[in-house]
Amino acid sequence: MKIKSGTEELIAKYLFGDITEHEKKQLDNWIKTSPQHEELFNRLRTSTSFRKRYEAYTHINSHQAWKHFKKKYCQVSVTSILLKYAAILILPIIITAGGWYFYTASEKQISDNPALGDAIQPGIPKATLILAGNDKQSLTPTYPTPVKVNHSTTAIAQNGALIYPSTPNTNIDIPQKQQPETVEKNTLTTEQGNEFRVTFEDGTTVHLNYNTEIRYPVKFNKSKRMVYLKGEAYFKIAKDARPFYVVTDQGIIKQYGTEFNVNTFTPGRTEVALVKGSISIILQESTQEQLIEPGQLAHIEQEGNNISIYNVDLTPYIAWNEGRLIFENRTLENIVEILEHWYNVNISFSTSELKQLRFTGNMDRYATISPILKAIARTTNLQIEIEGREILITDN
Incomplete structure (x- = not known):
């Protein structure tokens, strides 16, 4: 039976306990429209055999096992239902803490209180501007403010x-007659739980993620445009005859009118995702350019001084710039690290084994932390305790 996308979202919200009263009435109306709807809904809500059959397949633990299971037993695309619900995490192919199953409203919530986590808000636009004389200004204004x-x-x-x-x-x-150009640089920095944007004098826009620093001239010179980056930023380069350079500790990204993401959070590595246009990468202390194409991901490695290029789906690498947090088969440890920086919280584990659980999911970057914590707790049967900005993940 084919289900409309709007109904899929309502079912997913019900299964994860995040449905509003208004949405619950909409779902109830859909269920009442036909006996087939009621039967399908009850099967998704209560089917223990669904869980058992999937657990049997996960003993094989392979991508083909899930594909085979889904094809044989899923009369409705459960993965489609869950992935279209933006503010949740779902377990992917590799499941180390049990099989695929749904929790109903009677299961434990976060610390037995569904409201916990709602008070933990996402990051906010805030930055520090450092001028040439090392004078610092905090930038948080909503209304136009001269700087x-x-x-x-x-x-x-x-x-x-x-x-x-x-x-x-x-x-x-x-x-023109050669004259020395005076270069005055500004530095823009963000901290944990912050983001910010900047538009340079040439029209180039840059979106800074948390814990990021970008240094740039107030006005670019006549032959090139060059900035220095630590952290992560998404670039939309304005068209100009002058090439644009992004310098990191591992190398230089040179572009000719394009959009790309640069991430230096991993020690010893610069990661470049080219969305559109054309860029080349130049290793430090080298003049040779390595071209990459749209849809490719490049790793500039400090160790070995080399460049690796991959053809990938760039969506998870650039989603933060579009207000999403998308994870594909990422460890819980890696996900927690991102949540800590963006929500400005401290998250710890009762055992190191829990860090290796792997997830795939899609959530709203500007929502509270509550939906993602609920999904983790319900889907893995983990217990999550919150006290202030301290979060503990434990095995029940």
């Missing part, structure tokens, strides 16, 4: 972004 970035230039801070006045490089092709 003096050097003796002659005033930028505007508003709605989580710092916008420099536009000064297009119109004289780039006109021969």
Whole structure:
């Protein structure tokens, strides 16, 4: 039986206990429209045989096992239902803490209180601007606020972004008498639980993730545009005759009009995801360029001083820029690290084995932390205790 996407979302919300009263009435109306709807809903809600059959297949523990199981027993696409519900995590193919199954409303919630975690809000737009003389300004304004970035230039801070006045490089092709250019640099930094955006004078926009630093000139020179990055940022480069360079500790990304994500959070590695356009990568202390194509992921490794290129689905690597947190077969340890930085919390485990559980999921980056913690607790039968901004994950 084919189910409309809106109904799929309602079913998923019901199964994970996050359905509102209004949505519950909508679901009840759908169930009442036909005996087939009621039968299907009850089967998804209560089917222990569904769970047992999947557990039998997971003993084989392979991708083909799940595909075979889904094809043979799933009359409705359960994975489609759950993945379309944006604010949850689901277990992927590899399950180390038991089989695939659903919890109903009678199962334990987070610390037996469904409201816990709702008070933990996501990160906010906030940054520190460091001027050439090391003067610092905190940037949090919602309404347009002038920011003096050097003796002659005033930028505007508003709605989580710092916008420099536009000064297009119109004289780039006109021969001029050589004169030394004065380069005044600004530095923009974010901390844990923060993000921010900046628009440079050439029109290039950059979205900074948490714990990120970008250093750049107030005005680019006539031959090139160059910035220095630590952390993670998503770039939309304005078209210009001058090449744009992003310098990291591992190498240099050179572009010719494009969109890409740069991530240096992993020690000793720069990760570059090219969304569209054209870029090349230059290793430190080298002049040779390695071109990568849209849809490719490049790893610039400090150890061995080499570049690895992969053809991948870039969605999980750039989702944060679009307000999503998407995980594909990631360990709970890795997911927790991201949640700690974005929600500014401390998360610990009762045993190290729990860190190796693997998940696939899709959630709203700007929602509270509660839905994702509920999904982890219910899907794995783990207990999650919250006290202030301290979170403990334990095995029941």
